[in-house]
Amino acid sequence: MSRITEKQAYKWLMGQLSPTRSWLLASITLGLINGLLFLAQAALLAKIIHQIVMENAVLESLTNDFILTAVIILFRALCHWGREVTGFKAGLIIKESIRGAILNKLKALGPLAIAEQPAGSWSTMVVEQVEELQDFIARYLPQMALAVLIPLVILIVAFPLNWTAGLIFLGTAPLIPVFMALVGIKAAEANRRNFQALNRLGGFFLDRLQGMETLRLFQRTRHEHQSLKWASEDFRIKTMQVLRLAFLSSTVLEFFASVSIAILAVYLGMSFLGYLNFGSYGAGVSLYTGLFLLLLAPEFYQPLRDLGTHYHAKSKAVGAAELILELLEREESAQHQGADLLALEAPVSIVAEALTVQGSGGGRALLEDVSFSITAGERVAIIGPSGAGKSTLVNTLMGFWNYQGGIRVAGESLSSLSMDNWRKRIAWLGQQPLIIHGSVYENVSFGRDLDESQVKLALARAQAMEIVEQLPEGLNSLLQEQGGNLSVGQAQRIALARAIAEPVKLLILDEPTASLDAYNERLVLDALEAIDPDCTVITVTHRLKQIDSMDRVLMLDNGQLVADGAPQALKQESAVVQAFVAGLAGSLDDE
Amino acid sequence: MMSELLPYLKLYRRHWGALSVGMLLALATVLFSLGLLALSGWFITATALAGLTVATAQAFDFFSPGAGVRGFSIGRTAARYFERLVSHDATFKLLAWLRSWFFEKLLPLSLTQLKRYRKAELLNRLVADVDALDQLYLRLFSPVIAAVLVVALISLGLSFFSPVLGWGTLLLMGFWLLFLPVVFYRLGYRSGRSQGELLGELRQKALDYLQGMAESRIYGSETRMRARTDATEQSLHATQKKMSRLEGLGGSLMVAAAGLSAVIMLYLAAGEYQQGVISGPVMVMSVFAVLAGFEALMPLPGAFQFLGHTQLAASRLTEVLEEEAIEFGQKSIPEAFKGHIVIQDVFFQYPSIAGTETVGPMILDGISLDIPAGQHLALLGKTGCGKSTLIRLLTRQLPGFEGRIELGGVEIDEYSEAALYELLAVIPQQTHVFSASLRENLKMALPEAEDSTLLETVKTVGLDKLAAAEGDQSVLDLWLGQGGIALSGGEQRRLAIARALLKKSEVLIMDEASEGLDPVSEDHLMNQILNAYQDKTVIMITHKKAMLERMDRVIRMDGGQVI
Secondary structure, three states: OOOOOHHHHHHHHHHOOHHHHHHHHHHHHHHHHHHHHHHHHHHHHHHHHHHHHHOOOOHHHHHHHHHHHHHHHHHHHHHHHHHHHHHHHHHHHHHHHHHHHHHHHHHHHHHHHHOOOOHHHHHHHHHHHHHOHHHHHHHHHHHHHHHHHHHHHHHHHHHHHOHHHHHHHHHHOOHHHHHHHHHHHHHHHHHHHHHHHHHHHHHHHHHHHHOHHHHHHOOOHHHHHHHHHHHHHHHHHHHHHHHHHHHHHHHHHHHHHHHHHHHHHHHHHHHHHOOOOOOOOOOOOOHHHHHHHHHHHHHHHHHHHHHHHOHHHHHHHHHHHHHHHHHHOOOOOOOOOOOEOOOOOOOOOEEEEEEEEEEOOEEEEEEEEEEEEEOOOOEEEEEOOOOOOHHHHHHHHOOOOOOEEEEEEOOEEHHHEOHHHHHOOEEEEOOOOOOOOEEHHHHHHOOOOOOHHHHHHHHHHOOOHHHHHHOOOHHHOEEOOOOOOOOHHHHHHHHHHHHHOOOOOEEEEEOOOOOOOHHHHHHHHHHHHOOOOOOEEEEEOOOHHHHHOOOEEEEEEOOEEEEEEOHHHHHHHOHHHHHHHHHHHOEHHHO | OOOOOHHHHHHHHHHHHHHHHHHHHHHHHHHHHHHHHHHHHHHHHHHHHHOOOHHHHHHOOOHHHHHHHHHHHHHHHHHHHHHHHHHHHHHHHHHHHHHHHHHHHHOOEOHHHHHHOOOHHHHHHHHHHHHHHHHHHHHHHHHHHHHHHHHHHHHHHHHHHOHHHHHHHHHHHHHHHHHHHHHHHHHHHHHHHHHHHHHHHHHHHHHHHHHOHHHHHHOOOHHHHHHHHHHHHHHHHHHHHHHHHHHHHHHHHHHHHHHHHHHHHHHHHHHHHHOOOOOHHHHHHHHHHHHHHHHHOOOHHHHHHOHHHHHHHHHHHHHHHOOOEOOOOOEOOOOOOOOOEEEEEEEEEOOOOOOOOOOOOEEEEEEEEEEOOOOEEEEEOOOOOOHHHHHHHHOOOOOOOEEEEEEOOEEHHHEOHHHHHHHEEEEOOOOOOOOOEHHHHHHOOOOOOOHHHHHHHHHHHOOOHHHHHOOOOOHHHOEEOOOOEOOOHHHHHHHHHHHHHHHOOOEEEEEOOOOOOOHHHHHHHHHHHHHHOOOOEEEEEOOEHHHHOOOOEEEEEEOOEEO
């Protein structure tokens, strides 16, 4: 995985904008129209005042101007609303497409790649990090355009009226790109430090909360309470040192905005009093022009000031984009996908010939030169120390790993089969039961078209009806993920119901009872006893009792098949199996 | 509507000094900026009128207003700068204080209750909720108070020139001041709350989809599971759309309000001018003042729109804080303490689970056990047999049981917290590695320990190998946990054992302490720890036969009883 730089992330993010370009343009256009309408509003206000003060016009004669101003203001309000809505829409489109891209990528990478990282970090990316893009697209990008366009329009309007006023604006205008950079760099720095400090503090707080139990057992809570205070104080002082400087850059902008109003006012006043006599192309300044220009002055700098307030949206978005791009650029291992279909009723025999599986990191092979043959309907245990390749073997059979060598299932080569079709023959039960956030019904049917009676039958066969009967709303009761309203044992029985809800020809069990107590283990094993004898069952296990009741045992070590045969025979003949079984007997779990 | 926030509002009192300075500076910024525009307007109009004749032009004193304009412009710049500094500083202080306050409040809660929050996600939410509260000041209080004061001051100022203008301003701006909060609070309340909930739901659905990828591939339901995620995303977006429309509405209302108020003000002022009540420059000044004054009202829609979110955070925190606390007694450690443990007819069951009527099963069913001081006891049994629960009762991590548990002749709930935990050393199933140096992580157990003692212990448990991988840095300075070295399961065990070796208390409790260690290290470490605690009482939960030979006595539990 290559590290993604800020620049790459920004470039990538800008490259994602094409589907939303028209919405962004609409947002910018509406912002610009709003700016133009403001000019009209200022001109009308200045005109009305001029008429009243200088021309002594009667109020009634100005009624039309009043109404026109009000109408313009209402249109400005509408533009403002439209700008917000179109900008939001632009963000929404991008969020949707990027969220989709992340999920598609994860789907393509497959369950094994997903399991490499805590699932929480993926969901943070899908939810929070994608959300961080919203303000950048909806607010920052349009504002960036407006921060250039609106001052430009004001300059174009101001110069023909009064070149001195134009010069006062323009005198600071070449500085605008400098400000943009300043506001950009310094505000970015300020924001970065600010967020960093907050995050670190948050991390510290979270860490101490998580370790509260330890702190209490060692009576260190007072001390950590103190360090929490010190750390906060330390962060505050350091961050404020940075902010003190960083805020100066926006203060410079503020200063120019204020001072240009002051200079303009003084210049206009002195012109009126006759002390200054330049700027208006010899025509003299009217009160109308003076007030109009004065009203424009704050507006000249406003877009740039707004940009500064949205700046943190940019740094957050780029930060998020870095992580997202890093995921999207990960290489997908080509997964085999054929087109051949198996007959639904065909019993599943499995023959592996010189099967080799390479890990994703290169390195040592996860399985090397493994050959075995399993007849349909056989009960097979796969044993071996952890890291021996047991899970790799079952994952390969389910089509989640690429392999070299040969696997024939029901006589067909696995790589020539359509995976969707093949997986319809399989059911799988893992070590940690998966409970999704939904009802019992949803957990068992898991997106398949099962009716209520099928679900109930599956639950009954999995000895799980008693769980459902205890729940207030039966099949419709919501199940909560681990530790909610289910014990692990109960969750595993629900997961088992899911696995056996539809008849299959191959059942793969990956240490199905490893995390269960005696009671639940017995229930699960009883349920498994009742599986259709035609169904081939492969069980990865550590439990002696389970091994004894199998037809066959395959033992893996270090990616190689080291024993293959009936359990009783192997226990007598194979030294590796004897050693392994002796190790298992050292655990008290089986008694 | 504020009752949820009330307990938290009181917290602000402590910081009122810094907060009010920030607020005053915010007010000053708006007033200077308002003054700058209003005075400029007055100045231009006055000079324009004076400039009509040479005599009035020469008599016009332009120094004072000129100086005023310059003063306001400098003042605004300075006020804005310091306002930002002070309010950020105050926010940091407030945040630090809130967290430390919350931490303190959590301390007496039972650990089992806290454990529910240990899942990172829930804790993250908790932390985010605390953060949401400190936004209350910057987003709500400061702007609201500044807005009220600005409206009052403009109205008062203008009423000196004309009562009509004073009242006009008060009515125009006062209307918005009352109208905006109520409307936006109501509008934002529901969508704000459901937005938070939908974000959580999307996280959950995405988690389901990703964790269930293998299953959904096998059951051919990947598309349907994905559709669940997509549907939640759609409803989240619909809610966000509502919120953004509200924000847009807030902004456009402000544009309309400011503009229309200025127009109405101009109309009123023009009437007053034509009746000779006020001068032309004052007319201009009053219009500009109202126009600029609306800047103070700008943050209000946003503030009230998100108030619902803050309230939700507050009520969630209150819920946590109101949970049952564990009460400790007063007794200190008796003289001539012996680690004799008596467990007599102890019953325990978990209280009913939320959402169901059924009470949890009996976890401990009248268990009795006498462990003489200095005995090394092994506790065996299947998962769920109640042995971990027994340990948790002994260490007072669970509240509420029936029966009697004595330690050294004193009932355990009579001990003070300090006394009890001085007596007990625990090697838990899961070791928390603090995001701190190895030194700090070890000093938890023995704060006054010298580096030499720590180093010796580090060598004993074999953690000195950590330094080899990290160059010649002193091993004690290595940063562990978040942002540092992630310890493997075995290394975490070693750390926990090191802590127990340092603490050397009267009773040692080990919950599967040797899990994840290779047989050679396991042998070595168990020798070390059992030797260090040779004369002390030791209770060890284990799954390994090899451990039993070292112990004085073996107890097997099933169904909450000794068998």
